[in-house]
Amino acid sequence: MTRENLEGTPRLIRALRGETVGPPPVWLMRQAGRYLPEYREVRRRVGGFVELCLTPELAAEVTIQPLRRYPLDAAILFSDILIVPYGLGQKLEFREGEGPVLERVASRADLARLDLGGLVERVAPVFETVRRVRAALPAGAALIGFAGSPWTVASYMVEGGGSRDFAVAKRFAYGDEAGFAALIERLVEATVAYLSRQVEAGAQALQLFDSWAGALAEPAFRRWVIAPTRTIVDRVRAAHPDIPIIGFPRGAGLMTETYAEETGVDAVALDTTIPLDAARALQRRRTVQGNLDPQLLVIGGEPLQRGAQAILEALARGPFVFNLGHGIVPETPPDHVGALVEQVRGWAG
Amino acid sequence: MTRENLEGTPRLIRALRGETVGPPPVWLMRQAGRYLPEYREVRRRVGGFVELCLTPELAAEVTIQPLRRYPLDAAILFSDILIVPYGLGQKLEFREGEGPVLERVASRADLARLDLGGLVERVAPVFETVRRVRAALPAGAALIGFAGSPWTVASYMVEGGGSRDFAVAKRFAYGDEAGFAALIERLVEATVAYLSRQVEAGAQALQLFDSWAGALAEPAFRRWVIAPTRTIVDRVRAAHPDIPIIGFPRGAGLMTETYAEETGVDAVALDTTIPLDAARALQRRRTVQGNLDPQLLVIGGEPLQRGAQAILEALARGPFVFNLGHGIVPETPPDHVGALVEQVRGWAG
Numbered sequence: 001m002t003r004e005n006l007e008g009t010p011r012l013i014r015a016l017r018g019e020t021v022g023p024p025p026v027w028l029m030r031q032a033g034r035y036l037p038e039y040r041e042v043r044r045r046v047g048g049f050v051e052l053c054l055t056p057e058l059a060a061e062v063t064i065q066p067l068r069r070y071p072l073d074a075a076i077l078f079s080d081i082l083i084v085p086y087g088l089g090q091k092l093e094f095r096e097g098e099g100p101v102l103e104r105v106a107s108r109a110d111l112a113r114l115d116l117g118g119l120v121e122r123v124a125p126v127f128e129t130v131r132r133v134r135a136a137l138p139a140g141a142a143l144i145g146f147a148g149s150p151w152t153v154a155s156y157m158v159e160g161g162g163s164r165d166f167a168v169a170k171r172f173a174y175g176d177e178a179g180f181a182a183l184i185e186r187l188v189e190a191t192v193a194y195l196s197r198q199v200e201a202g203a204q205a206l207q208l209f210d211s212w213a214g215a216l217a218e219p220a221f222r223r224w225v226i227a228p229t230r231t232i233v234d235r236v237r238a239a240h241p242d243i244p245i246i247g248f249p250r251g252a253g254l255m256t257e258t259y260a261e262e263t264g265v266d267a268v269a270l271d272t273t274i275p276l277d278a279a280r281a282l283q284r285r286r287t288v289q290g291n292l293d294p295q296l297l298v299i300g301g302e303p304l305q306r307g308a309q310a311i312l313e314a315l316a317r318g319p320f321v322f323n324l325g326h327g328i329v330p331e332t333p334p335d336h337v338g339a340l341v342e343q344v345r346g347w348a349g
Numbered sequence: 350m351t352r353e354n355l356e357g358t359p360r361l362i363r364a365l366r367g368e369t370v371g372p373p374p375v376w377l378m379r380q381a382g383r384y385l386p387e388y389r390e391v392r393r394r395v396g397g398f399v400e401l402c403l404t405p406e407l408a409a410e411v412t413i414q415p416l417r418r419y420p421l422d423a424a425i426l427f428s429d430i431l432i433v434p435y436g437l438g439q440k441l442e443f444r445e446g447e448g449p450v451l452e453r454v455a456s457r458a459d460l461a462r463l464d465l466g467g468l469v470e471r472v473a474p475v476f477e478t479v480r481r482v483r484a485a486l487p488a489g490a491a492l493i494g495f496a497g498s499p500w501t502v503a504s505y506m507v508e509g510g511g512s513r514d515f516a517v518a519k520r521f522a523y524g525d526e527a528g529f530a531a532l533i534e535r536l537v538e539a540t541v542a543y544l545s546r547q548v549e550a551g552a553q554a555l556q557l558f559d560s561w562a563g564a565l566a567e568p569a570f571r572r573w574v575i576a577p578t579r580t581i582v583d584r585v586r587a588a589h590p591d592i593p594i595i596g597f598p599r600g601a602g603l604m605t606e607t608y609a610e611e612t613g614v615d616a617v618a619l620d621t622t623i624p625l626d627a628a629r630a631l632q633r634r635r636t637v638q639g640n641l642d643p644q645l646l647v648i649g650g651e652p653l654q655r656g657a658q659a660i661l662e663a664l665a666r667g668p669f670v671f672n673l674g675h676g677i678v679p680e681t682p683p684d685h686v687g688a689l690v691e692q693v694r695g696w697a698g
Contacts, residue, residue, distance in 0.1 A: 165678065170644040174652040214600075217642050217674070218624040219659070251563075253602025254627045275567040278603045293566050295519040303523040310568070325566070329514065 010142035012073045015321050016205055016244035016267050016287050023347040024312070024320045025073035027144070028297075028337065030327030031066040032078045036334060038065050049094035050086060053079045054125040060132035067138055069334065070341040073321075074142045074205070075133055077198065079126055081148025081209055084190050085157050087123040089115040104160035107172070108179030111186065119190050120197060127201040134202030144246075145203030147195055149210035150187035150232075151224040157183070166215045173224060180224075188228050192235045199240045207246040207269065208232065213259070214251015221255050229263040237264075246289055250326070260286060272325030276314035283318045291325035292340075298329060300336040308340055312347045359491035361422045364670050365554055365593035365616050365636050372696040373661070373669045374422035376493070377646075377686065379676030380415040381427045385683060387414050398443035399435060402428045403474040409481035416487055418683065419690040422670075423491045423554070424482055426547065428475055430497025430558055433539050434506050436472040438464040453509035456521065457528030460535065468539050469546060476550040483551030493595075494552030496544050498559035499536035499581075500573040506532070515564045522573065529573075537577050541584045548589045556595040556618065557581065562608070563600015570604050578612040586613075595638055599675065609635060621674030625663035632667045640674035641689075647678060649685040657689055661696045 011025040033039055039062050046052045053059055063078040082100050086092040090113075091103040105111065134143050147153075155169040156162065163169065173180040195206050213225045233245055247265035249256060253273065260268040260282055270279055270290035279288050296307045311322065322344045328337070361374040382388055388411050395401045402408055412427040431449050435441040439462075440452040454460065483492050496502075504518040505511065512518065522529040544555050562574045582594055596614035598605060602622065609617040609631060619628055619639035628637050645656045660671065671693045677686070 165644065167644055167647065167678065167680065170642070171648055174645065174648045214622055217621045217640075217656070219656075220642075221622075251600075251602075251622065253600075253622050254605070254624055255622070256603070258624075272566045273563055273570075273600065273602050273604070275603055275607075291566075293519070293569075295514065295516055296523065298516065299520055299523045307566070307568075329516065331516065 010073065010140055010204065012142040012144075012321060013204055013244060015319055016246065018266075018287055018319045020318055020320070022316065022349055023345055024316045024322050026322040026341055026344040027072050027074035027076060028066075028328055029076075029324050031072065031076065031337075032062045033328060034330035035328055035332040035337075036065055036069075049080070050083075050092055053083055054123070056125050056128040056132055059125070059129040060136065063129065063133045064136055066337075067141060070338055071345055072141065072341060074144050075137060076144040076207070077126070077130060077133065077146060077203065079129070079146070081146075081153055081211075082156055083123055083126060084119070084147060084153055084187070084194055087119040087194070088186070088190060089113060089118060089122070090157060099162045100156060101161050102156060105157045105183065108176055108182065111179070111182055114186055116186060116189055120193060123194065127197050130198050130201035130203055142204040143202060144205045144207055145195060145198030146207040146209060147191045149208045149213070149225065149247075149249075150184045150191065150228040151216070152210050152212045153187055154180070154183050154224075155212050155215070166212065173220065184224060184228050188231050191232050195232070195236050196239050199236070199243050203243070205244045205246065206236065207248060208265070210247070210249045210252075212251070213249035213255075214253065218255065221252070225249060225252075226259055226262050229259075229265070233264045257282060267319075267321065269323065270325060274325075276310065280314055280318070283315060283320065287319035287321065288315060289321040289323045291323070294324045294326050294329050294332070297324065297332050297336050297340060300333060300339065304336060304340060305343060308343050312344065316347055317349060359422065359489055359553065361491040361493075361670060362553055362593060364668055365595065367615075367636055367668045369667055369669070371665065371698055372694055373665045373671050375671040375690055375693040376421050376423035376425060377415075377677055378425075378673050380421065380425065380686075381411045382677060383679035384677055384681040384686075385414055385418075398429070399432075399441055402432055403472070405474050405477040405481055408474070408478040409485065412478065412482045413485055415686075416490055419687055420694055421490065421690060423493050424486060425493040425556070426475070426479060426482065426495060426552065428478070428495070430495075430502055430560075431505055432472055432475060433468070433496060433502055433536065433543055436468040436543070437535070437539060438462060438467060438471070439506060448511045449505060450510050451505060454506045454532065457525055457531065460528070460531055463535055465535060465538055469542060472543065476546050479547050479550035479552055491553040492551060493554045493556055494544060494547030495556040495558060496540045498557045498562070498574065498596075498598075499533045499540065499577040500565070501559050501561045502536055503529070503532050503573075504561050504564070515561065522569065533573060533577050537580050540581050544581070544585050545588050548585070548592050552592070554593045554595065555585065556597060557614070559596070559598045559601075561600070562598035562604075563602065567604065570601070574598060574601075575608055575611050578608075578614070582613045606631060616668075616670065618672065619674065623674075625659065629663055629667070632664060632669065636668035636670065637664060638670040638672045640672070643673045643675050643678050643681070646673065646681050646685050646689060649682060649688065653685060653689060654692060657692050661693065665696055666698060
């Protein structure tokens with residue numbers, strides 16, 4: 001099957017605007033990455049992960065790689081949510097098997113170090129990557145830009161890396177609310193600038209990743225997830241009213257609907273735990289995206305097919321974008337991805 | 350304030366049976382543990398964590414320790430959810446800073462190794478601990494026994510320890526459904542026997558910990574969380590109809606209500622992400638327990654007080670047990686626990 005609308009609006013964009021597109025558009029979080037041998041080959045050519053993100057020729061190449069293999073409806077910019085702290089001047093390193101390590105923002109005093117004015121220049125290669133990808137995009141496919149949401153990015157900045165319990169970030173957030181609010185405010189500014197430049201360089205849709213939204217109780221969720229996301233959505237939309245925005249509040253559970261309503265995102269991306277009945281209820285008001293368990297993509301065969309089929313049956317008759325509930329894991333056999341994309345593209349309702 | 354009902358039914362049990370008890374009963378998950386210097390002193394006296402769990406004199410001592418400091422409404426048996434796999438003959442070790450390490454149950458062939466017949470004898474010291482604690486319990490306090498739920502325990506058994514993505518457990522569960530069902534079935538049998546013996550030794554209420562319930566998409570959640578939990582509840586209740594059962598499906602999010610309805614637990618324990626409005630809705634049908642962020646107990650002061658107050662205002666006018674949304678962390682200052690328990694016990698509505 002070839003891509004539809006060779007000349008017109010990409011299928012992904014139509015779905016994000018609320019249209020029911022049949023079969024539904026499909027892309028997969030972390031579709032460019034370690035599970036692909038051609039990615040690993042490029043990765044070997046550069047010293048560090050940050051270097052790969054900031055080398056437009058290579059970042060564009062890995063962004064496009066999955067679209068050469070599979071008839072996907074979108075490319076998503078190859079980058080990392082921590083490129084924003086890097087752009088603000090924080091030291092950032094990805095250590096093998098350990099994840100990201102950042103210079104810590106330990107308290108309000110450290111905020112002065114964050115260089116908002118230098119951001120756009122420091123991350124300029126990302127916008128060049130966007131331009132290159134957009135120019136190289138297969139007909140009918142759309143290019144998604146992205147950023148992390150302020151709470152998730154702040155948690156890495158304050159913890160100095162990943163965390164299991166967010167103890168340090170919460171101590172900052174609860175112990176010095178005004179100081180933490182100042183950090184979040186800076187991240188809102190940075191994120192608006194970063195996303196707007198991505199759009200100006202050619203991104204046709206945007207996704208906000210709030211991977212650790214599920215770490216917060218309701219009052220903190222409202223303050224550090226919903227409110228800053230809403231500001232980002234409002235400001236990016238004011239500048240670029242035609243660019244749909246997807247919000248991904250991972251782990252939001254019972255707060256998912258409130259998130260969708262109050263942030264004003266065009267589409268809400270659902271993690272694997274969201275039951276399909278609840279997804280269908282959300283779909284009455286906006287496009288939903290999701291939410292296959294990425295482990296099914298490792299397992300393949302009948303369990304993968306059944307899992308995908310259940311999602312299609314539940315959601316593909318409304319505004320919907322097929323995706324996973326979390327990113328592709330490195331152990332995924334590329335053939336399973338091919339089988340899944342074929343199944344979704346072949347869905348006849 | 351002294352404990353009420355010196356002669357009668359403990360406040361905790363009344364609340365779990367659906368009574369509104371004012372002020373609400375309070376206990377805290379992992380209230381016996383590393384944050385207490387007197388616990389660390391006992392811990393130093395034994396070689397391993399498993400040894401501590403299986404030495405009745407010491408396990409009873411650490412179970413009672415928090416009740417000497419704070420006017421808590423319950424003691425919870427000091428043990429670990431992995432004592433059941435240990436009782437089935439799996440090698441189990443807790444390594445410093447690394448968590449539990451188990452001999453893996455890699456496939457259906459390994460099920461034959463699990464020795465259901467030897468369980469009760471192997472874990473007999475736990476029942477002796479229960480007897481000792483019950484005899485030493487302060488007036489008015491109740492003793493809670495517990496076990497892990499089959500899915501969570503199975504995930505440790507199959508992974509050989511903790512996991513971030515449950516890749517190995519899911520591969521087993523999806524790749525050999527009948528084999529995984531046989532493992533879950535064995536764990537149901539083991540858990541029913543284990544909990545029944547705890548009740549016979551003196552436990553007055555039970556809690557089922559399903560710490561990793563949130564790892565599963567709906568169909569798997571129904572099959573591996575709800576169905577076996579319901580069987581355990583039915584069978585334990587048939588033998589011990591007066592013993593209330595609390596279910597704690599951590600991370601269940603939008604599946605929490607379905608879990609509460611379909612498992613038939615007397616009370617549902619809520620993690621920190623459950624908004625208080627949703628908790629209040631659940632409370633119309635049964636007792637709820639929870640759900641303060643344990644990090645607030647580390648932070649203390651005003652944020653702790655405000656967090657607890659919001660929960661009390663929302664939930665203490667119905668059937669409710671005050672607790673955390675997850676266990677106490679080792680960094681918690683014991684004074685903060687004292688302040689929290691005092692606040693809950695002093696709540697006047």
